[in-house]
Amino acid sequence: MSKVYDYLVIGAGPAGMAAAIEASNAGLCVLVLDQAENAGGQIYRNLGQVGIQQARVLGPDYLVGKPLLAEFMAANCDYQPMAQLWHIEAHEKGFLVVALVHGESITYVTSHLLLANGAMERPMAIPGWHKPGVMTAGAGQILLKTAALLPKQVVLAGSGPLLLLLAQQYRAAGVIITALLDTTPKSNYWYATPWLMAGLTTPKQLLKGLWLTLVQRIKTPYITGVSGIEVLGEECVTGVSYTVAGKVYDIDCNLIMLHQGLIPETQMGQLLGCTQVWSENQQCWQARVAVAGQTSVPGLQIAGDAGTIGGAYVAQFNGRLAGIVRANSGVATLSLQKRLLTLWLCLRVKQLHWARGLVDRLYRPADWLSEPSSDTIICRCEQVTAGAVTAIASRGCAGVNQLKAYTRAGMGACQGRQCGLNLAYLVAHAQQRPVSEVEPLTVRPPLSPINLGQLSRQTEL
Amino acid sequence: MTDLLFSCLLKDSPMCPITVNGVEHQVPARLSVAAALLYLGNLAIRKHPVSSEARAPFCYMGVCFECLVIIDGQHKQRACLREVMPHMCIETAMVGVNP
Numbered sequence: 339m340s341k342v343y344d345y346l347v348i349g350a351g352p353a354g355m356a357a358a359i360e361a362s363n364a365g366l367c368v369l370v371l372d373q374a375e376n377a378g379g380q381i382y383r384n385l386g387q388v389g390i391q392q393a394r395v396l397g398p399d400y401l402v403g404k405p406l407l408a409e410f411m412a413a414n415c416d417y418q419p420m421a422q423l424w425h426i427e428a429h430e431k432g433f434l435v436v437a438l439v440h441g442e443s444i445t446y447v448t449s450h451l452l453l454a455n456g457a458m459e460r461p462m463a464i465p466g467w468h469k470p471g472v473m474t475a476g477a478g479q480i481l482l483k484t485a486a487l488l489p490k491q492v493v494l495a496g497s498g499p500l501l502l503l504l505a506q507q508y509r510a511a512g513v514i515i516t517a518l519l520d521t522t523p524k525s526n527y528w529y530a531t532p533w534l535m536a537g538l539t540t541p542k543q544l545l546k547g548l549w550l551t552l553v554q555r556i557k558t559p560y561i562t563g564v565s566g567i568e569v570l571g572e573e574c575v576t577g578v579s580y581t582v583a584g585k586v587y588d589i590d591c592n593l594i595m596l597h598q599g600l601i602p603e604t605q606m607g608q609l610l611g612c613t614q615v616w617s618e619n620q621q622c623w624q625a626r627v628a629v630a631g632q633t634s635v636p637g638l639q640i641a642g643d644a645g646t647i648g649g650a651y652v653a654q655f656n657g658r659l660a661g662i663v664r665a666n667s668g669v670a671t672l673s674l675q676k677r678l679l680t681l682w683l684c685l686r687v688k689q690l691h692w693a694r695g696l697v698d699r700l701y702r703p704a705d706w707l708s709e710p711s712s713d714t715i716i717c718r719c720e721q722v723t724a725g726a727v728t729a730i731a732s733r734g735c736a737g738v739n740q741l742k743a744y745t746r747a748g749m750g751a752c753q754g755r756q757c758g759l760n761l762a763y764l765v766a767h768a769q770q771r772p773v774s775e776v777e778p779l780t781v782r783p784p785l786s787p788i789n790l791g792q793l794s795r796q797t798e799l
Numbered sequence: 800m801t802d803l804l805f806s807c808l809l810k811d812s813p814m815c816p817i818t819v820n821g822v823e824h825q826v827p828a829r830l831s832v833a834a835a836l837l838y839l840g841n842l843a844i845r846k847h848p849v850s851s852e853a854r855a856p857f858c859y860m861g862v863c864f865e866c867l868v869i870i871d872g873q874h875k876q877r878a879c880l881r882e883v884m885p886h887m888c889i890e891t892a893m894v895g896v897n898p
Contacts, residue, residue: 373861375831375882380860387829391808422861422880441873458862470843470855471804477859480879485827485834486808511808573853574842593804603862718857719864721849751864751875756857786861787875 342431343369343416345664346448348423348606351379352403352650353642353657354454355410357631358417360661368415369446371437373422378407379456380476381650384484386411392486395511399650400483406654424784426451426609432637433610436796438788443796450637450664453607454657457600457643460622461756462496462707463724465714466569467596475504475597488513489593493578495519495567496597498701502550504595505558516591518554519564519580521598523704530700537696539689547697565706569594598703600647601759607644608781610635616774619698620647622759623778629684631660639664647698652690659683708763708773716764717757719750724764731768737777738762751787754779803840818888826883833859833866833878836891844868844878844891868892 345361347354350372362368370377378385382403393401410417418439425436432449459474466472475494481487491514494501505518537544554560566581570588579588601622608614613626613634624646631639641660642653662680666672672680710716712725722745730744738761741747747761748754754761758779766773807827815828817835826835833856836844843853845867856866859879866878869890878889 373880389809389812395808420880422877458860459858468847468852468854468857470853473856474858477857480859481805481834481837485830485838487805487834487837488808489805490803721847751867752862755862786877787864787867789874 340445340447343367343446343448345369345450345452345661346371346433346435346446347452347454348372348435349379349454349456349642349644350374350377350410350417350419351381351454351456351642351653352406353456353644353653353660354379354452355406356654356657357452357454357639357641357661357664358415359406359409359413360658361665362413362415364662364665366665368413369448370415370417371421371423371435371446372417372419375419377410377417377419378403380480381653382407383480388483389486392482395507396483397507397510403650422786423606424786424788426606426785428610428635438786438792441792443788443792445796451639452631452657452660452664453638453640453644454642454653454660455603455606455644456653457647458603458755459500459596460598460601460703461760462596462598462703463710463714463716463757463760464567464569464596464707465711466571466575468715468718469569469571469575470573471571471575471592472569472594472596475501475595478595479504479507482507482511490514491516491591491593493517493519493589493591493594494597495521495564495578495580495594497522497703498597498599499547499550499697500600501595501597502547502554504597505554506550509557515558517589518558518560519567519578520560520562521564521567521704521707522562522701524563526700526702529702530696533696533699536693540693543693544696565704598707599701600643602644602647603755604644604778605753605755605781605785607633607635607638607640608778609783609785610638612638612640614778617646618774619695621702622647629656629659629687630663631656632663646691648687648691648694652687652694655683655686655690659687708760709767710760710764716760717745717747717750717754719752719756720746720748722747722757724760727761727764728768731765734769735765738765738779739777741765742779748779753781753785804842805837807838815883815885817883818886820890828883830883831859831879832868832870832876832881832883832887832889835883836868836878836889841891846892 344366570577627645
């Protein structure tokens with residue numbers, strides 16, 4: 339007879355850690371599975387191990403995660419790092435969660451499940467983005483957090499807070515930023531103005547954002563209104579070309595980091611049949627999630643950026659709320675103190691999501707990014723170009739899932755994580771219908787590669 | 800390898816011996832395999848199975864699957880999700896079989 343957990347949490351970022359703390363404090367039998375070597379998620383990655391020099395460069399918003407990390411490490415819950423989840427399914431006792439741990443496939447059983455697996459960067463498909471020398475801004479930051487690796491010289495391109503933060507951190511470390519190519523459309527500033535009200539409810543973050551933007555504009559070669567970015571070079575990157583006000587410019591560089599905001603990693607929820615909705619504000623598919631993480635699937639919660647992009651603070655509040663609500667199966671049995679805490683957390687989550695509207699509207703990706711030139715590779719794994727996708731889509735292909743059969747786009751190792759959203763945009767453009775009407779790619783196991791030997795040695799815990 | 804794109808802030812961290820494509824190297828302990836390869840100056844670590852073009856890790860967080868390597872004989876390992884271990888044997892697909 340295998341062990342049945344009361345609560346299995348996937349992801350040890352701010353949301354997962356906070357939920358696990360609350361649920362285990364309430365006496366539940368909790369297991370946290372995380373794919374990284376250390377807890378913290380992407381935001382607090384390597385926080386427990388980081389050296390003084392890195393800490394100085396990464397700044398106070400990184401170090402602020404220390405108490406949460408310490409509280410999680412002291413919590414009375416099982417924690418399995420380096421677990422690569424490859425399948426989840428509904429089961430009579432709740433859910434089966436199957437992961438590769440040290441090369442062996444292990445099945446865990448749980449009555450309730452929380453997906454707190456976070457976000458990924460919105461794939462920024464520009465010509466040449468598959469060449470060595472192009473990586474994401476998130477990758478740059480991960481290399482800094484985990485390996486203290488810094489480029490000598492870099493071009494940063496795209497839009498969004500992470501790009502500005504990375505510029506700030508790189509400058510502090512003495513990295514030469516050859517250019518910061520800002521693709522934020524100028525019209526976004528107008529469209530974002532009504533959202534200022536929302537942003538003003540978090541004045542500290544608003545000021546920090548303004549300061550971060552101003553400093554980069556003064557201290558880096560900051561170029562605004564950029565479009566038509568193209569990576570140059572035969573085998574590796576040798577430069578980048580871009581357009582400003584109809585004029586094309588070239589810069590020499592051998593490293594370029596791209597960023598275009600974050601999107602939730604929805605694959606696990608999709609696999610469990612969670613209702614997905616198109617978010618116009620965040621321009622991506624999201625699971626339909628209530629304030630304490632409840633989804634359309636009974637027993638399944640989603641918290642933090644895996645649900646709605648909100649950042650580390652809201653993820654932590656959201657996780658705590660999810661954990662409390664799970665531990666008490668609703669709020670009826672809660673003490674007055676916990677009830678007040680729950681109410682406060684609900685309000686904070688709602689407020690911070692609302693305030694995020696300013697960032698979402700201001701940094702909404704430019705339209706040209708969703709209409710890449712025909713030779714741009716959309717599906718990196720199967721090497722499918724935008725032209726090939728558009729050609730099939732304009733001949734009346736029903737959607738991205740049929741497109742997959744015709745072009746192989748979305749069939750590679752990444753399982754459509756890097757192309758799914760851009761395929762939907764291309765189909766929408768070719769067929770002149772809103773992207774919200776194009777269904778997302780169907781998700782099937784395995785969510786990460788597993789070999790037949792591992793499959794045959796499958797064990798239950 | 801004379802023109803390294805990245806340099807490491809860690810100056811006197813303990814080192815870990817690893818083998819990359821049959822050659823032994825010393826890298827700072829606790830790096831991910833993907834970071835260790837970059838530290839050693841290997842930007843491209845794969846030839847694309849369809850186009851044979853050189854490819855390099857893109858996201859370093861387990862999403863893009865561009866960093867697949869063979870680790871201790873195990874194929875299709877995401878180099879960004881594994882930490883280096885003493886005497887770990889890493890094979891990249893710039894030459895030979897594709898992971």
